[in-house]
Amino acid sequence: MTHEVQAVVARKRGAPVSVETVLVPEPGPGEALVEVQACGVCHTDLHYREGGINDEFPFLLGHEAAGVIEAVGEDVTDVAPGDFVVLNWRAVCGGRCRACRRGRPWYCFSTHNATRPMTLADGTPLSPALGIGAFAEKTLVAAGQCTRVDPTASAAAAGLLGCGVMAGFGAAVHTGAVGRGDSIAVIGCGGVGMAAIVGAKVAGASKIIAVDVDKRKLAWADELGATDTIHSAQTDAVEAIRSLTGGFGADVVVDAVGRPETYRQAFYARDLAGTVVLVGVPAPEQKIELPLIDVFGRGGALKSSWYGDCLPSRDFPALIELYLQGRFDLDAFVTEKITLGDVEASFEKMRHGDVLRSVVVL
Structure with a gap:
């Protein structure tokens, strides 16, 4: 089954982003389909739009995200449908690379992403930002990119752990x-x-x-x-x-x-x-x-x-707990809540220093 969703795409270097129909496949082995609830607008997304990361256009933007797992592929045991998760862009290998074998998984040199492609409606493959692509109603990621956290946390705040705040x-x-x-x-x-x-x-x-x-x-x-x-x-x-x-x-x-x-x-x-x-x-x-x-x-x-030398499986739940205890004000980072269609305008606000974070809420 393929899912048709609305998502933010950067087609050309420096061109305004657009909201388009994107096709998201069912998860394969080791992958997870996530219904995105919120995604922060990060400078890295703007760097992708400007061609500052690489030239693999078109990009599916967005990566500071939280949501609920809708489905998982074969061999996935750490998360399950219904789990509230924060997405991360460094799914560690867990023992294949020299860093993980030395007990330093936060330096993992063999991180990975989903392998099944998300595409435009005409079949053109998309490059998901940081292997996530979460300015979308649903996205496909490696299951290791999903960290289960307390579901009582605000998705708009929790998703910010996925990049800038954790860094x-x-x-x-x-x-x-x-x-x-x-x-x-x-x-x-x-x-x-x-x-x-x-x-x-x-x-x-x-x-x-x-x-x-x-x-x-x-x-x-x-x-x-x-x-x-x-x-x-x-x-x-x-x-x-x-x-x-x-x-x-x-x-x-x-x-x-x-x-x-x-x-x-x-x-x-x-x-x-x-x-x-x-x-x-x-x-x-x-x-x-x-x-x-x-x-x-x-x-x-x-x-x-x-990435703040973080280990998502260790750090995301701990920081969410601090947030729920009132000791870490993640809500203070959410300057405004916007829709998918507001992402281009949020880039201009970011350029002028008008926001800490604009957060797309779906």
Whole structure:
């Protein structure tokens, strides 16, 4: 049986997206058919639309999603029809790759997606964004991309764990290992940076410094747990961070922007033996040059955070539990709820920094 659904498609580089009829097949072995309830609009979707990921058009966009499993294929045992799940784009292999065999599945080098194609009505195969494609009424994914969570959670909030919120939270808590009493500075207060701020608050950091060029985002950061804010369009961020940390620098600095200038700020704004975490995704052509003696002399660690170094089966249920306890305000990330037809307009709001997340609700 093939399912006809409405979905958001990017046909050409830079062209406006459109809502079209998409054909979704029944799940094959190891796959799951998911009825999507909500999906956040992420910068990665815009990167796909602009051809910044690859040129495998047409794309079926959307990946920060939550929904209910409608059907599963053969050999699927971890989830079942009726389960409320958050989708993730890194279904770990569970033991075939060297990372999983070493007990580090959050670094899995052999993640996988569904293999049966979703297509346009004329049979043209679609490339689902991050192997998910969830700006759609239904989508087909690998069963390992589905993580069962408490069904009392709001789908609009829960789905955001699928990408940006988990990336930011994990960058602070997992990659940066920020802990009770530590200081942290977060450069860039979009959705990812804001999640790093919330993660630091949950972890018990004593000083949480938000840095951005947009006063609106700094106001949001203040509401979500930042102890201090720095408007870096008017103030030297490195000197301001040092001033707020006794002249030393922060224990952890998260670069949630991913530009040479913000990485340099992060490098020099950390304390001796401190940690820099890069979670903002740089453009391929960008380069950074640092004096090697400074890299040696400042010690510490320079890390990149892949998906917040998360393990969805471990982290999604735990963060949903924190949300339901009122300790992790996922609802605060949902700036607006929209329909499939509003996705193109939401990209413009994202460009201008008007939203943390627009969320498509189906």
